[in-house]
Amino acid sequence: DAMVIQNPRYQVTQFGKPVTLSCSQTLNHNVMYWYQQKSSQAPKLLFHYYDKDFNNEADTPDNFQSRRPNTSFCFLDIRSPGLGDAAMYLCATSRDRRQPTYEQYFGPGTRLTVT
Amino acid sequence: AQSVTQLDSHVSVSEGTPVLLRCNYSSSYSPSLFWYVQHPNKGLQLLLKYTSAATLVKGINGFEAEFKKSETSFHLTKPSAHMSDAAEYFCVVSDRRGGATNKLIFGTGTLLAVQP
Secondary structure, three states: OOOOOOOOEEEEEEEOOOEEEEEEEOOOOOEEEEEEOOOOOOEEEEEEEEEEEEEOOOOOOEEEEOOOOOOEEEEEEEEEEOOHHHHEEEEEEEOOOOOOOOOOOOOOOOEEOOO | OOOOEEOOOEEEEEEOOEEEOEEEEOOOOOOEEEEEEEEOOOEEEEEEEEEEOOOOEHHHHHHHHEEEOOOHHHEEEOOOOOOOOEEEEEEEEOOOOOOOOOOOEEOEEEEEEEEE
């Protein structure tokens, strides 16, 4: 089945220690998104890639970076995690970023704990 | 600007009874609307979507929603709740920005509890 895969499902890192979260997709979608979701809140968009074109949200901290080496993979790098960065991180894809009828397909998420 | 309001943060029903999760939207355009479900520690799964075709939309697992333009509502219903329906439900509108990136605008979520 075509899908969005996130690894690892659970990640523990230390305060200030860089961490990378991984997302891959077999849907061959052009767009990949990263969301941060804190407990009992809606997902918050951090940034997205349209092909290789990176688009950052205005309020995403500089501490968060992303890479997309090819169509299938996208990475979220947190350069110096703080306690406030503990959250669920969701990767999503969609066929096109300009078509509002296209839904987004979400991965299972990575739960990040910062100690 | 487009937005959605989920009128209930928590809903509790008994197994076998109907489910109603309420959502109102605000949009300057003909909106695209979605309902997503999230089980604990899982990603979001699309239940159904409205994209200006039929106003009554049928989704997975027996859920359906009706788009009512006059009431700016898109309520989610199911005739008979199952224990496995216990989850968080998000009403979502697609933010049309005329050629720029389409983004999802999420409601604050409704936590559905199903009592045996």
